Amino acid sequence: MxxxxxxxxxxxxxxxxxxxxxxxxxxxxxxxxxxxxxxxxxxxxxxxxxxxxxxxxxxxxxxxxxxxRRPPVHTAEQATSADGDIAHLRASVAHLLEHDNRYGGAAVAPAAVQAWRAAQRKLDCGAVPDRARAGYLSAVAELAEIAGWLLFDAGEEEASRRAFLESHLLARHAGDRPMEWFALDMLAMQDVHSGRPGEALRIADELLSRPRIPPRVTLLARVRRGRALAQAGDRRRALDELAGARVGLGDSIDPRDPVWAWWVNDNEITGHEGEVLLALGEDKAAVPKLQRALELSSAHFPDGRGSLYYSVALLSAYASARAWRECEATLISIGSLSETVESERSRRRLRSTLRAMSRRPDAPGWLREYVRDV
The missing domain is CATH 1.10.260.40 (lambda repressor-like DNA-binding domains)
Incomplete structure (x- = not known):
């Protein structure tokens, strides 16, 4: 070469x-x-x-x-081994997600990246038989996407973006359109988080322009559009998009919906509704939405990543709405959650919220003192 x-x-x-x-x-x-x-x-x-x-x-x-390139000679045993590798990669994804939901991305991201890179090296050196190549590409694309998500939660945004882009490329070569859609959705999610509403809108529009997109993928694209429009200050269209997503959630799961869309549920949409209202400055309206999202999330993993995320989001809403006693109670609950959940994304938001609270002249002195201790 x-x-x-x-x-x-x-x-x-x-x-x-x-x-x-x-x-x-x-x-x-x-x-x-x-x-x-x-x-x-x-x-x-x-x-x-x-x-x-x-x-x-x-x-x-x-x-x-x-x-x-020397075409590798593959034996029947190698083909069988590749099938076993694919099954192992799929099982690894499930295990990593279970661990993430309980303990957060920062705790799991290094293992996910290691597994992804090892699988990628096998592809790069031509060790996967042609018969198993499409399935292997698809499995590695999913593992890259999971690694990207965990890196995102761990606060490693540049590495996360590279993983999502690699996942999209692998999925495209595998002919795995559902995984392509997933990678694009994750890129739009990251754009919203990083304050790039224009790019998030372009990705969402690209997804919505494709023919025969499954209902749950359409729903997610509308959520990303709504979040981006709220960041841009377009209240009416942002709320319209979230209302459309809510209507779509009421429909039953379609046979065309990808298997990865299992997490698109009432908890997810309710949380995004709260975040949109918060971005629009409608703090009091955001509070019940985020309270409900926290309640739904805690029903599955009471001390997990979702509970920490929505607790921090709720703290931001309480602080903006000047609900000082609620701020104190939420901070106490966050303290216990942060002992087990390693989510740098939530920790950064918490630090930003606490700094803002400590500088607010209208916040009670006892709360500002408590915030400084935290």
Whole structure:
């Protein structure tokens, strides 16, 4: 693959770009791209295709890769092993999600990334038989998506975005459209969290423009639109989108809905309704929504990640609504939750809320003192 690496370096120079900038633009680890260019690791087909498009090589890189690649000889035993690997990857996803719901993303993200990278390396070195390749690609795409979600909850936003982009690319190569939709939804979610409503709207609109999108995917796209519109200050359209999502939730699960949409429920929509009202400055209206979301979340995992997330969101609403006694009670409950749940996303929001509360002249002195102690 030396010729391939030399040509990539030449194209990088011709285009006036660096290897690191290219890796980031494509959503790949720069260290991985460096190993590929230096001939120390076989590139995946999806990386070669992405490089070909990005560097405008008109298929030259794909041809070099194909000519320099030795087709692996796979045995029946290897095919059976690949099937076992796929089953293991699927089981890993379920285990990671169970742990995340109880203890938060920061506690689980390193294990998820390790599992994803190990599975990705097997793809990159051509060790997966052709017969099992599509299924393996799909399983790794799901694992990358889960790693992205856990990294997001752990506060590792740049690494999370790379994982979501990789998941989308893997799903596309696998022909797994439901997983493609999932990765896009996660990117829109991250955009809302990071204050990029324009990009969130573009992703949601792209999803809604696709033919025969399942109802639950449509519902999520409307939620992302509603959150983005609220950030942009468009009250009427934001509330309309959430109302449409609420109506869609009342419909039964459609056979076309992807299996990953199991978490799209009353708890999810209620929480987003509260967040939209909070973003619009309607704090008192947000409080009962977030109270209900906390109640629903606590019914499944009383001391889990969801309970911490909605407790912190509710604290923000109470503080904005000047409900000082409720702030104190919520802070006490958050203290016990934070001993078991490691969610950097919620901790950052909590720190921001506490700083704002400590600076409010209308907050009682006893509360400001308690906040400083916390």
């Amino acid at each position: 030396a010729e391939f690496g030399c040509r990539v370096r030449a194209l990088l120079a011709e285009r006036g770009t660096s290897m690191r900038r290219t890796a980031r633009a494509l959503g790949y680890d720069p260290a991985y791209l460096a190993r590929v260019i230096n001939g120390k690791q076989q590139p995946s087909e999806q990386l070669v295709g992405a490089l070909d498009d990005h560097l405008r090589a008109d298929g030259e890189l794909m041809s070099l890769w194909a000519s320099g």
